[in-house]
Amino acid sequence: MAGISAVAWAPDSKTIASGSDDKAIRLWDRVTGRPMKPKPLLGHHSYVYCLAFSPKGNILASGSYDEAVFLWDVRAGRLMRSLPAHSDPVSGIDFSQDGTLVVSCSTDGLTRIWDTSTGQCLRTLVHEDNPPITSVCFAPNGRYVLAFSMDSCLRLWDYVSGTVKKTYSGHTNEGFSIGGCFGSVQGEPFIAAPSEDGEIVLWDVKNKEVVQRIKGHNGVCFWVDVHEDTMASAGQDGRIRVYKHQSPEPAVKDINGVAGVDEALSDLAVTEPLIKNEDIKQET
Amino acid sequence: MNLLLSDDYLLQDYPENITNTIRSGHTTCLRFNRKGDYLASGRVDGTVVVWDLETMGVAQKLRGHRAAITSLSWSRCGRYLLSACQGWRAVLWDLENGTRFREVRFRAPIYTAELHPWNHKLFVASVFDEAPSLVDLSDPNDVKHTLPSAPRRANADADAATKEKQAKEDAKQMTTATVWTVTGDHILAGTNKGRLNIIDPNTHEIIWSEKICSSVVTTLRLTGSGRELLANSQDRIIRTFHVPNLSAEDLDTDTIQMPLEHKFQDVVNRLSWNHVTFSATGEYVAASTYNNHELYIWERNHGSLVRMLEGPKEEQGVIEWHPHRAMLAACGLETGRIYIWSVTSPQRWSALAPDFVEVEENVEYIEREDEFDIHPQEEIVKRRLDLEDEDIDVLTTDLRKGYDEDSGVTDFRMPVLYDLGASDSEEEFVAVSTGTVRRRSMGEAEGGEDAEEDKPTAGKKPPASKSSKSKKK
Numbered sequence: 001m002a003g004i005s006a007v008a009w010a011p012d013s014k015t016i017a018s019g020s021d022d023k024a025i026r027l028w029d030r031v032t033g034r035p036m037k038p039k040p041l042l043g044h045h046s047y048v049y050c051l052a053f054s055p056k057g058n059i060l061a062s063g064s065y066d067e068a069v070f071l072w073d074v075r076a077g078r079l080m081r082s083l084p085a086h087s088d089p090v091s092g093i094d095f096s097q098d099g100t101l102v103v104s105c106s107t108d109g110l111t112r113i114w115d116t117s118t119g120q121c122l123r124t125l126v127h128e129d130n131p132p133i134t135s136v137c138f139a140p141n142g143r144y145v146l147a148f149s150m151d152s153c154l155r156l157w158d159y160v161s162g163t164v165k166k167t168y169s170g171h172t173n174e175g176f177s178i179g180g181c182f183g184s185v186q187g188e189p190f191i192a193a194p195s196e197d198g199e200i201v202l203w204d205v206k207n208k209e210v211v212q213r214i215k216g217h218n219g220v221c222f223w224v225d226v227h228e229d230t231m232a233s234a235g236q237d238g239r240i241r242v243y244k245h246q247s248p249e250p251a252v253k254d255i256n257g258v259a260g261v262d263e264a265l266s267d268l269a270v271t272e273p274l275i276k277n278e279d280i281k282q283e284t
Numbered sequence: 285m286n287l288l289l290s291d292d293y294l295l296q297d298y299p300e301n302i303t304n305t306i307r308s309g310h311t312t313c314l315r316f317n318r319k320g321d322y323l324a325s326g327r328v329d330g331t332v333v334v335w336d337l338e339t340m341g342v343a344q345k346l347r348g349h350r351a352a353i354t355s356l357s358w359s360r361c362g363r364y365l366l367s368a369c370q371g372w373r374a375v376l377w378d379l380e381n382g383t384r385f386r387e388v389r390f391r392a393p394i395y396t397a398e399l400h401p402w403n404h405k406l407f408v409a410s411v412f413d414e415a416p417s418l419v420d421l422s423d424p425n426d427v428k429h430t431l432p433s434a435p436r437r438a439n440a441d442a443d444a445a446t447k448e449k450q451a452k453e454d455a456k457q458m459t460t461a462t463v464w465t466v467t468g469d470h471i472l473a474g475t476n477k478g479r480l481n482i483i484d485p486n487t488h489e490i491i492w493s494e495k496i497c498s499s500v501v502t503t504l505r506l507t508g509s510g511r512e513l514l515a516n517s518q519d520r521i522i523r524t525f526h527v528p529n530l531s532a533e534d535l536d537t538d539t540i541q542m543p544l545e546h547k548f549q550d551v552v553n554r555l556s557w558n559h560v561t562f563s564a565t566g567e568y569v570a571a572s573t574y575n576n577h578e579l580y581i582w583e584r585n586h587g588s589l590v591r592m593l594e595g596p597k598e599e600q601g602v603i604e605w606h607p608h609r610a611m612l613a614a615c616g617l618e619t620g621r622i623y624i625w626s627v628t629s630p631q632r633w634s635a636l637a638p639d640f641v642e643v644e645e646n647v648e649y650i651e652r653e654d655e656f657d658i659h660p661q662e663e664i665v666k667r668r669l670d671l672e673d674e675d676i677d678v679l680t681t682d683l684r685k686g687y688d689e690d691s692g693v694t695d696f697r698m699p700v701l702y703d704l705g706a707s708d709s710e711e712e713f714v715a716v717s718t719g720t721v722r723r724r725s726m727g728e729a730e731g732g733e734d735a736e737e738d739k740p741t742a743g744k745k746p747p748a749s750k751s752s753k754s755k756k757k
Binding site: 010011012015027036037054056057058059073074075076077078080097099100101112113115116117118120121122123124125126139140141142143144156159160162164165166167182184187189205206208 | 286287288289290321336338339340341342343628629631632635636637638668669672674675676677678679680681697698699700701702704
């Protein structure tokens with residue numbers, strides 16, 4: 001039995017990819033729960049730590065403790081490219097919304113932007129303090145990347161100019177590989193990130209202010225993901241909590257538009273059968 | 285998005301070397317889709333293969349024809365693909381599920397079948413020794429309209445002998461190539477006697493006709509803008525023409541002018557041309573040569589030959605230029621392989637180390653006034669954070685960098701199939717850009733899937749220790 005460090009949804013939601021400590025990536029049929037391929041994708045020399053599907057679903061990018069980023073042809077189950085990406089384990093990976101760029105990050109403090117079609121490194125982003133980066137994602141329009149670093153900061157990089165545009169702080173992230181995402185409610189973008197004190201912190205993208213803190217978990221909250229007005233979080237207490245956005249009353253309408261996220265709608269305990277798993281099925 | 289970061293615009297805009305060789309059976313026919321992310325290829329055995337250009341792997345295999353594919357045509361949205369074969373039939377495929385959407389039978393082998401640029405239920409076909417037809421698939425039973433090949437005659441008062449002679453001549457006119465204008469308002473047709481006809485698809489009449497060459501017109505192609513026409517003929521000359529705006533409201537069929545722009549030929553070797561294609565913008569014309577291994581590329585502005593591409597040791601048939609990149613696909617006549625010609629951009633080393641920049645020549649460094657001043661750490665952090673007051677838009681997509689200018693087209697996503705079996709892709713030698721490694725996949729293609737990877741990059745460093753891994757647990 002090998003631990004699973006990463007899962008990723010194919011964009012058509014029919015396939016799930018999982019990356020595990022046995023160096024293998026497996027593709028699963030969501031409906032039948034069976035492997036899509038007779039053999040897993042093998043090639044990494046160490047634990048597979050992060051995964052991302054391209055927006056078309058034809059390419060799977062994987063990052064591993066062997067410090068390389070692999071691009072896989074999903075249809076053929078074939079390794080397309082291997083990118084000698086970092087000098088530490090690759091901790092996060094994401095595709096831009098048009099699929100032409102891949103971003104990878106590592107605990108070596110570097111965030112790199114790759115061209116999917118040529119496999120060339122187009123940019124390297126590094127902050128002066130060089131904190132380890134634990135997770136990275138593109139902004140919804142693909143114009144910026146958000147890097148989660150272990151100095152309890154999120155940094156929004158403009159990868160064209162190579163500068164930090166925004167720094168978000170207010171959560172704790174010093175020892176764990178945590179990850180969050182962008183979301184938007186009523187056209188107002190926000191960033192959701194977990195915190196090691198068990199909270200989920202939401203920021204306004206533009207003015208960097210914390211708009212909401214939600215008590216999520218006992219112990220560390222590891223990951224949070226948002227789809228439209230639904231948010232899900234996973235924590236050290238072995239629970240997955242699902243939240244629903246509630247529109248504030250018209251009279252007291254909040255300018256940020258993201259206040260009013262309710263207390264947890266339902267808890268999904270991992271040991272119980274996943275009754276409400278429909279709620280977490282779609283990943284944008 | 286990668287256009288924001290690349291300086292590929294500095295690279296030349298015609299391909300230079302073979303970057304990939306792909307093979308599935310013996311390919312006879314090629315066509316890129318409009319967006320340029322898929323390439324359809326038709327095989328001798330009648331199978332149509334759709335290639336994903338991002339992975340250079342097979343995306344779909346369509347079986348239904350039993351004879352060699354002669355023509356392929358994509359719908360605007362990229363969901364439908366029309367294929368025509370020597371076995372007298374044309375099939376319109378729905379790529380959403382890989383099924384035969386419609387099948388149309390003819391009474392002879394088909395030269396070309398071209399879908400209407402806006403309506404995937406309408407196509408025009410030129411057929412061997414038969415009149416060309418306009419096929420309407422909007423009803424469950426397809427309707428075939430016969431189109432004329434011979435021009436209308438103005439001299440109605442000519443004597444009987446002349447008329448008889450003309451009628452005999454007209455009977456010999458056979459349409460060999462057809463293409464839609466960009467708006468889809470007219471059909472351009474070339475005949476075996478070297479005439480170019482403009483056909484109105486509503487009245488099914490020839491509204492204009494002129495003799496453009498002395499021999500059979502084998503290929504007709506338009507640029508993306510539709511203002512330039514490319515015609516290949518068996519008289520060993522490739523011609524380009526300026527096309528007037530045929531959709532103008534005050535179009536007078538008697539005054540249409542289609543001026544000849546260039547004639548491309550090899551005067552020394554007297555080569556004839558297998559197939560011709562326009563580049564993405566129409567700036568270049570490329571042709572494959574008969575009984576010869578080279579591909580020729582001319583520049584249309586001056587009409588000069590810019591490049592002869594020499595690569596595989598075989599004659600090449602159909603060639604196609606990518607709809608917006610400097611990429612050519614050509615298929616070898618002997619082996620049936622598909623050769624992908626492209627430009628390779630060099631790795632910029634400064635991208636790997638952000639502290640460095642690449643300079644053309646030595647630059648004298650001038651120290652900034654405050655460069656070595658010491659400030660308290662808090663102040664630096666505060667100053668840095670205060671600088672971050674820019675307005676950031678993370679939601680609006682910048683469409684200027686996209687190629688698909690008309691976003692009104694329904695977004696079709698090619699399904700990802702897992703059961704294609706062993707891929708036919710054949711990568712004996714893959715051009716490897718610096719810093720990336722590509723594995724040859726011959727063994728994999730033959731023996732199903734291969735578990736072993738030979739990947740030298742990751743092996744040189746010891747894997748990270750288990751203790752550092754446990755931080756996530």
